[in-house]
Amino acid sequence: MRRTAAVLGAAGLMAGTVGCGSLTSSATEVGGVRMTDPRPVRDGGTLTVALKADPDKLDPTLAQTLVGRTVFAGMCEKLYDTDRTGEVVPQLAAALPKTSDGGRTVTIRVRHGLTFSDGTRLDAAAVARSLERHRTLPGSARATELGPLVKAEATGKYTVRIRLKEPYVPLTGVLADRAGMVMSPTALERYGKNFTNHPSCVGPFKYVERVAGDRIVLAKDPRYYDADTVHLDRVVYKTITDGNVRLANLRSGDVQVGDQMGPVEVRSSLTESQLQLFNSPSLGYQGLGFNTGNVHGTGQKPGKLHTVLAREPRVREAFALALDRRLINKVVFQGMYEPACGPVSPESAIAPGTADCPERDLPRAKRLLKEAGVGLPVRIELKVSTSPEDSRLGQVIQAMAREAGFDVRLRPMEYATLLEETDAGQYDAYVSGWSGRLDPDGNIASFVGTAGAMNTYGISDPDIDRLIAEGRTTQDPAARARVYGQLTDHIRDQHALIYLYRQKNYVVARQDVAGVRVYGDGLVRVKDAGYAR
Amino acid sequence: MSRYLLTRLRQSVITLFLVSVVVFAGIRALPGDPALALAGEERSPEALAAVREAYGLNDNIVIQYGRFVGHALTGDLGTSARTGLPVLDSIRNALPVTLELAALSLLLAVVLGIGAGVLAAVRRGKATEWLANAIALLGLSVPTFWLGIVLVLAFAIAVPVFAASGYVPFGTDPVDNLRRMVLPAVVLGSGLAAVVMRQTRGAMLDNLSADYVRTARAKGLSRRQVIGGHALRNSLVTVVTVLGLQLGHLISGAVVTEQIFVLPGFGKLTIDAVFTRDYTMLQGVVLCTSAAYILINLAVDVLYSVIDPRIRLGGAR
Numbered sequence: 001m002r003r004t005a006a007v008l009g010a011a012g013l014m015a016g017t018v019g020c021g022s023l024t025s026s027a028t029e030v031g032g033v034r035m036t037d038p039r040p041v042r043d044g045g046t047l048t049v050a051l052k053a054d055p056d057k058l059d060p061t062l063a064q065t066l067v068g069r070t071v072f073a074g075m076c077e078k079l080y081d082t083d084r085t086g087e088v089v090p091q092l093a094a095a096l097p098k099t100s101d102g103g104r105t106v107t108i109r110v111r112h113g114l115t116f117s118d119g120t121r122l123d124a125a126a127v128a129r130s131l132e133r134h135r136t137l138p139g140s141a142r143a144t145e146l147g148p149l150v151k152a153e154a155t156g157k158y159t160v161r162i163r164l165k166e167p168y169v170p171l172t173g174v175l176a177d178r179a180g181m182v183m184s185p186t187a188l189e190r191y192g193k194n195f196t197n198h199p200s201c202v203g204p205f206k207y208v209e210r211v212a213g214d215r216i217v218l219a220k221d222p223r224y225y226d227a228d229t230v231h232l233d234r235v236v237y238k239t240i241t242d243g244n245v246r247l248a249n250l251r252s253g254d255v256q257v258g259d260q261m262g263p264v265e266v267r268s269s270l271t272e273s274q275l276q277l278f279n280s281p282s283l284g285y286q287g288l289g290f291n292t293g294n295v296h297g298t299g300q301k302p303g304k305l306h307t308v309l310a311r312e313p314r315v316r317e318a319f320a321l322a323l324d325r326r327l328i329n330k331v332v333f334q335g336m337y338e339p340a341c342g343p344v345s346p347e348s349a350i351a352p353g354t355a356d357c358p359e360r361d362l363p364r365a366k367r368l369l370k371e372a373g374v375g376l377p378v379r380i381e382l383k384v385s386t387s388p389e390d391s392r393l394g395q396v397i398q399a400m401a402r403e404a405g406f407d408v409r410l411r412p413m414e415y416a417t418l419l420e421e422t423d424a425g426q427y428d429a430y431v432s433g434w435s436g437r438l439d440p441d442g443n444i445a446s447f448v449g450t451a452g453a454m455n456t457y458g459i460s461d462p463d464i465d466r467l468i469a470e471g472r473t474t475q476d477p478a479a480r481a482r483v484y485g486q487l488t489d490h491i492r493d494q495h496a497l498i499y500l501y502r503q504k505n506y507v508v509a510r511q512d513v514a515g516v517r518v519y520g521d522g523l524v525r526v527k528d529a530g531y532a533r
Numbered sequence: 534m535s536r537y538l539l540t541r542l543r544q545s546v547i548t549l550f551l552v553s554v555v556v557f558a559g560i561r562a563l564p565g566d567p568a569l570a571l572a573g574e575e576r577s578p579e580a581l582a583a584v585r586e587a588y589g590l591n592d593n594i595v596i597q598y599g600r601f602v603g604h605a606l607t608g609d610l611g612t613s614a615r616t617g618l619p620v621l622d623s624i625r626n627a628l629p630v631t632l633e634l635a636a637l638s639l640l641l642a643v644v645l646g647i648g649a650g651v652l653a654a655v656r657r658g659k660a661t662e663w664l665a666n667a668i669a670l671l672g673l674s675v676p677t678f679w680l681g682i683v684l685v686l687a688f689a690i691a692v693p694v695f696a697a698s699g700y701v702p703f704g705t706d707p708v709d710n711l712r713r714m715v716l717p718a719v720v721l722g723s724g725l726a727a728v729v730m731r732q733t734r735g736a737m738l739d740n741l742s743a744d745y746v747r748t749a750r751a752k753g754l755s756r757r758q759v760i761g762g763h764a765l766r767n768s769l770v771t772v773v774t775v776l777g778l779q780l781g782h783l784i785s786g787a788v789v790t791e792q793i794f795v796l797p798g799f800g801k802l803t804i805d806a807v808f809t810r811d812y813t814m815l816q817g818v819v820l821c822t823s824a825a826y827i828l829i830n831l832a833v834d835v836l837y838s839v840i841d842p843r844i845r846l847g848g849a850r
Contacts, residue, residue, distance in 0.1 A: 054805050057617045064572070139583030141572075196617035212616055212623035212814070213805045214700070214797030239805075240698070240795050244682060249795070252689040252697035299578040416565030416810045423569060423576075446577075453577035 034278050035084050039514040041530030046234040047513065049524060050246045052260040054213055054239040059196040060181035061133050061140050066435050066522060067239075069178065070259060073523045074218050074235050075117070076201035078180035079108060079127070080172060082438055086283075086349045086520050088176050092122065092202060094158070096172065103167025103473065108175075110158045115223045116184035117206035124154035130182045131162070137193075142179040144446065144453050145170075148472075167473040169480065173439025177521075204230045204527040213239060231515070231530030247508070250275060256513045259524050261506045262389070263336040269508045278507040278518040281347040284436030285340050285443065287499040288382075288397065290316055293458025294425030301451050302458035308374050309428055310458075315378060316495035318368040322404035323397060324360040329501055332392045340502040342488040343443040347520045350440050350477055352485030365404040377407035383422065383430040385415045390431050393500075422456045432456070432497070435522060440484045441472055448491055457496045464490050541834065545827045552823040553605070557598050560812045560819075570810035571614050588614050588813070601816065610817035615809050620817035623802060627818075630700050631798035634790065635783050637714055638722035639776070646726040647772065650733025651765060654741060665730060672727030677786060681720045681793035688716060698795035717794040721786045725779050732775045736768035770837065777833035784822060 055068035060076055063069070081091040090096060094109040114122040131152035134142035148168040155161045164171070174180070184200035191198045199207045204226070205218035216237040220230050238255060240246045243265045246258040251272060261269070269275045292310045293302030308315050325339035341357035344350070369376065380401075384394040391412055398408040413421070422430050437443055445468045446452040450460040467490065471483045491497060505522045514532045517525035568584045569576060585591050589600065604611060610620035653665035689697035696713045703710040740746060741764050749759050788800035795801075799822060806815035 054616070054809070056615045056809075059617070062617075139580055139587055141580055143579055144577040194617065210616075210618065211626050211797055212613065212618050213627075213801045214795075238699070238795060242792060245685075245698070245793055245795065248682060248685045248690065249697045252685065252693060254689075254697045254699060298576075414565060415808070416563075416567070416570040418565075419569045419576075420564070420566040423566075 033280055035280050035519060036278065036517045036528075037276065037509075037514040037532075039532045041231050041514050041528075042533045043231050043530065044233055045231075045531050046236060047232050047257065047526060047529055048236045048238055048255040049257040049259060049526065050238050050240040050249055050255040052239075052243075052246070053241060055216065055237070057196040058199045058207065058210065058216070059193075060130075060178040060183060060201075061137050061142055062196065063178055064141050067237075067259070069521075070523045071216055071218075071237050072178065072181060072201075073525050074205045074237075074527070075199065075203040075207055075221075076181040076183075077203050078176055078178075079110075079182070080176035080180055082176055082519055082521055084517075084519055086347050086438070088172050088349070088438065091176075092127075092180075092182055093175075097162075097175075099167075099475075103169070103475065104164050106162040106164065106171060107155075108160045108162065110160060111225075112158060114202050114225050116187070116200050116202055117221045117223060118184050118187055118200040119223065120184045120186040120200075122182060122202055124156060124158050124160045126185045127160045127182050128152045128154045129185050129188065131160075131179075133183070133188065134179050145174045145177075145442065146179055167475075169472055169475060170439035170441035173437065173442065176438050205232075205235055208234075215239075226527075230527060232526065235526050250508055250510060253510065256510045257516055257524060257526075257529075258508045260522075261508050263334040263506075266336065266506045266508065267334060274511050275508055276511050276513075278505075278509065278516065280505045280518050280520050280522075281338065281345060282436055282503045282505050282522055283345045283348060283438065283443070283520050284434045284503065284522075285343060285345070285499050286431070286433035286501050286503060287340070287497055288429060289422075289432040289457045289497050290319075290429050290495070291422075291425055291427050291456075291458060292316075292494070292496040293460060294456055295458065297425060298423040298456045299451060299453050302455075302460040305425075305458065307428065308372075308378060309380065312372045312374065313493075313495055314368040314372040315374060316498075318365040318372075318404055319380075319401060319406060320495050320498045321358065321361045321365040321368070322401045322406065323498070323500065324400060325357050325500055327360075327400075328393065328396055331396050332389065333501070336506070337504055338502045340499045341492065342499055343447070343491065343497075344440040344484050344488065345436060345502060345520070348438070348440055350480050350484060352440075352481050352488055360400075362404055369405050376405045377402075378405060379407045379409070381409050381411050381428045383411045383413055383418055383427050385418055385431065386412045387415075393431060425456070425458065430456075436520075438521065440480075441468070444468060444471070444484070444487060444491075448494075448497065459491075459494055459496050461490065461494060464494075538835070541831050545831055548827055549820075549824055552827075553602060553820055554598070556816055556819045556823065557601060558594070560816055561594055561597075563810075565810060567614070567810040567812050584614075605820070610820075611813040613806075613811050613814045615811040615814070620814050623814065624799075624817060624821050627798045627802045628821075629702065630796050631787055631791070631800065633703065633710075633714060634717055634721060634787060634796060634798060637718035638725060638783060638786075641718055641722035642725035642729050643776070645722075646729025647733050647765075649726075650730040650772075651737055651760065653730065653734040654737030655760060657738065662734075665734070669727040669730045672723045672730075675723070677720055677724070677789045678793060680723065681716070681790065684716045684720060685793070700796050700798075713794070713796075717790050717796060720793070721783065721790045724786065725776075725782055728775060728779055728782075729772060733768060733772055736771040737764055740764040740767050773833060773836055777830060780826065780829050784826070 051067040053067045055071050056065045057063050077091050079093040080088045083089050094111045098107045110124050110127055135146045135149055148164045148166055150163045150165055152162045187200035204224050206221040208217040208219050210216045218235045220233055243262045247265045249255040250258045290309050293305050295303035295305055329335055329337050329339055339357050344352055384390040394410045401408050421427055446454040448459045448464055449468050450465050467483055467487045474480045474483055505518055507518045509516055512532050515528040515530050568581050568590055571584050572580045589597055612619050649665045653662040656662050685697045688695045695716050699713055701709045746764055749763050788804055791798045791800035803818050
């Protein structure tokens with residue numbers, strides 16, 4: 001009994017030490033960007049990656065989740081990929097695409113001599129078939145981003161021609177994501193919609209098995225064109241939703257890589273000598289949305305809404321001016337994210353310049369409310385998800401807005417309900433976010449374009465719509481960046497979507513692992529990973 | 534006995550039918566459109582419509598229920614709306630994990646709980662009773678999640694005797710299986726052990742002061758015979774009843790325990806299904822859990838008559 005008490009006592013003491021010690025250590029500074037660990041690695045071994053959520057369907061046409069994209073990064077290569085600088089580079093394609101016919105025809109050359117994990121050869125016909133499936137399969141999550149695509153066809157053994165309704169510059173960025181993943185035509189023929197349980201692509205690892213809620217196992221694919229540079233024998237993706245549990249498993253060595261670690265876990269892990277941290281800026285954003293015209297539901301044409309928030313932009317502007325982005329980042333996220341005031345990350349290859357975020361300005365906020373002639377306090381219900389981060393964020397927003405003359409009532413709700421109510425327009429304001437896309441269009445068009453598929457805010461502005469169209473058709477990168485700069489200004493003038501902060505991708509790995517890559521798209525790449533020599 | 538069994542089986546089938554109705558209606562009544570949750574981040578109106586069509590969400594609820602029951606009767610619980618994996622396969626994978634976890638927890642609870650309960654009753658008023666009571670109170674009060682994390686820190690990280698997570702089937706590697714299952718079983722079983730200890734102690738105290746025990750002592754039976762053969766045997770009826778009632782604790786406790794130790798059992802499957810609105814998976818899992826619950830209750834009822842033959846079975850005369 002005495003021995004048991006001693007062990008329990010030690011455990012309690014250790015729990016306290018681990019929790020508190022890390023916060024007072026000088027080793028807790030998180031700075032700069034660290035995307036990989038270049039140490040040489042040895043061949044062999046299994047790498048276990050802990051994911052924050054269980055991936056959905058392992059079918060590039062139907063898949064929706066960020067964690068699913070991480071699994072795809074291990075087994076399904078794309079026509080294009082992003083490099084560490086956010087530039088699009090060829091992957092299964094032999095070169096960047098060529099456009100003709102005023103941008104309405106895109107020609108892609110496919111690499112020679114590549115093989116799917118089931119032994120089928122990769123050719124232009126396979127690429128065209130996958131693109132057509134992405135475009136036409138009922139329920140396809142790729143249909144919107146491939147909307148301008150009219151037809152994809154093989155014009156030669158290794159040449160694909162894509163015909164578009166109108167010029168669509170974001171296409172290359174779109175093909176650097178799941179829409180650019182090519183599926184084995186043999187597997188598609190054999191399994192159809194059940195491809196999700198037998199995925200076969202070109203990639204460093206091939207699918208072995210999946211146990212629901214537990215693990216997805218991939219094994220090194222000897223048919224992969226670059227198999228000599230792949231070091232690991234197997235990669236296992238495990239779902240561990242709780243950040244504390246993910247960290248405990250990293251400490252115990254049961255997993256080697258922890259994906260999407262939160263600020264608290266990152267701080268705690270920094271003093272552990274056996275752990276290392278990777279981080280990269282993200283392409284997404286997090287913010288706050290107001291309902292300014294969503295009366296018929298998302299995706300429908302906005303209408304007139306008779307709330308103070310909807311009819312009076314000065315009230316929305318006053319709310320925006322009441323918020324201090326830097327303080328939010330410091331208080332809620334321990335200063336580990338970045339303040340944001342636009343839809344496009346400065347890390348994006350087409351970034352519209354680094355305009356300063358508006359500072360908190362309480363006198364001006366109060367003046368605007370007075371000019372608008374609204375009764376004080378202005379009562380607003382803010383819907384937040386039940387996650388601890390969103391709850392903390394909601395409380396800080398509530399406190400800041402109160403000083404300007406707002407009475408914010410927080411309404412925490414379960415995520416599916418939040419989605420339903422905000423999509424139906426049953427809200428004043430809600431905490432809103434997006435994981436981000438390589439091309440700026442993916443962060444803008446669906447959200448703020450009139451009747452955009454995810455325009456829950458009911459935004460309808462002819463200038464925004466015109467600029468979205470211009471951004472999609474402008475070829476010159478510098479000119480495009482200018483268009484997105486103007487778009488950012490117009491979106492900001494609406495004050496319907498207030499951008500607050502940009503998350504950073506934090507990945508914690510054990511020290512004996514090297515070669516893991518963490519880029520701006522937030523995926524954990526394991527192709528070059530292995531155990532350090 | 535067989536007539537009693539048949540009656541109870543008939544009642545169980547009716548209960549299962551009612552449960553299926555409640556489960557089906559309950560899941561449909563949950564707030565939050567399942568199609569929205571399934572269509573995920575990139576939910577275009579077309580994708581939403583396709584999801585509703587693919588999973589029959591546009592149909593009348595009675596038609597949806599009929600389809601569900603029809604398929605379930607043929608052993609087809611459908612495919613997960615989110616992952617596309619067959620629900621039955623997922624249940625088949627999860628079942629051994631939860632069963633083993635429940636069995637180990639139950640074993641722990643019975644051995645520790647009954648042992649400590651008997652000891653506390655026999656040594657009434659002494660330090661042993663005080664200690665057993667204090668430990669039982671601790672077992673009831675400590676939150677499962679906290680206990681789990683502390684045990685992982687102590688026995689998987691500081692002194693790495695056990696693993697922090699995962700499951701390996703007993704048949705594949707018995708040692709590794711136990712290395713992974715002991716901590717979750719301790720976490721899940723500790724609360725139940727405390728309840729069993731308190732009930733055993735109470736029942737033993739009652740029985741030890743009963744007339745038949747005094748008679749047994751007067752007849753010159755040994756201390757072991759009096760405590761084990763008489764008092765404990767009679768106390769077990771209470772304990773078995775409590776264990777039956779506490780099975781709900783095991784099932785609900787497994788939800789949290791499986792999350793902490795990343796065990797791919799029923800609890801984890803249920804939680805994942807709830808949060809992702811994977812209603813096909815959820816209704817399959819809840820239905821199977823309910824069926825298991827009904828069967829366990831049936832087994833507990835039958836066990837009464839084995840432990841105490843004086844208990845007459847209704848309808849068996």
